[in-house]
Amino acid sequence: MKLSFGIDKIIPNKYRIRLLQAFVLAVSIFGTLYYGLEGLLYSIIIYIFMNIFCGNATLHRYYGHRAFEMSTWKKNILTCLTHTMTVGSVLGWTGHHRWHHKYSDTEKDIHSPTVNGIYHILFKVWDVNIPRSMVKDLLKDSTIVKWHKNYFKWHLFVIAILTLINPWLLVYVYAVPNLLTLISGYIIAIVPHMSGDAENSILTEILTFGEGGHKNHHDDSSNYRFSKYDITAFAIEKFLKT
Numbered sequence: 001m002k003l004s005f006g007i008d009k010i011i012p013n014k015y016r017i018r019l020l021q022a023f024v025l026a027v028s029i030f031g032t033l034y035y036g037l038e039g040l041l042y043s044i045i046i047y048i049f050m051n052i053f054c055g056n057a058t059l060h061r062y063y064g065h066r067a068f069e070m071s072t073w074k075k076n077i078l079t080c081l082t083h084t085m086t087v088g089s090v091l092g093w094t095g096h097h098r099w100h101h102k103y104s105d106t107e108k109d110i111h112s113p114t115v116n117g118i119y120h121i122l123f124k125v126w127d128v129n130i131p132r133s134m135v136k137d138l139l140k141d142s143t144i145v146k147w148h149k150n151y152f153k154w155h156l157f158v159i160a161i162l163t164l165i166n167p168w169l170l171v172y173v174y175a176v177p178n179l180l181t182l183i184s185g186y187i188i189a190i191v192p193h194m195s196g197d198a199e200n201s202i203l204t205e206i207l208t209f210g211e212g213g214h215k216n217h218h219d220d221s222s223n224y225r226f227s228k229y230d231i232t233a234f235a236i237e238k239f240l241k242t
């Protein structure tokens with residue numbers, strides 16, 4: 001059986017993930033036009049936290065590569081927060097990412113700018129099917145499977161709660177930080193692979209808070225530290241690692 005963002009009872013639906021991302025884009029644009037630019041400062045702070053602790057540390061290095069250990073309570077909180085991101089569930093994203101590592105910059109890579117092209121990365125990557133063997137370990141984790149099954153329900157819940165409290169929160173706490181996180185993901189997928197091979201990239205390092213040591217990461221994905229000045233690795237050492 002194939003693992004994909006298309007639903008097979010376990011996997012988020014590929015159309016729904018796009019709908020969610022389109023919603024995030026629309027709410028970010030129209031919300032900012034309506035409320036103004038002041039709220040963006042809060043969005044940027046949330047985005048920095050979300051990108052370092054959820055996207056880079058939890059999703060990528062903890063679940064994607066099992067590169068460090070953290071205590072159960074930290075893992076539970078960060079797993080919950082990570083599922084408020086609009087890049088799919090931990091299970092779905094990890095399947096895609098591990099496949100990318102296995103076949104990076106080849107015909108089988110799911111997001112190579114030189115092989116598939118940038119259009120594919122931006123719009124088609126959510127269609128790719130990945131064998132379930134890529135996430136064998138995570139399929140044994142009932143919490144992760146439960147999060148996966150309820151991924152869209154969770155988003156609907158978060159959207160509804162924030163809207164009921166104050167639609168301003170939906171714009172600046174949910175939509176804009178998620179849009180920035182999505183852009184950050186696209187930067188990581190494109191910029192360090194532009195030469196047709198994984199390269200270290202200072203631009204990626206600055207824009208993504210630590211993911212720029214990309215060649216180092218591809219050379220040794222079991223190391224949570226990608227480079228000497230890796231901000232995410234600093235956060236892992238200071239706040240997460242047991």
Ligand SMILES: [Zn+2]
Binds near residue numbers: 060064097101217221
């Ligand atoms: Zn990786």
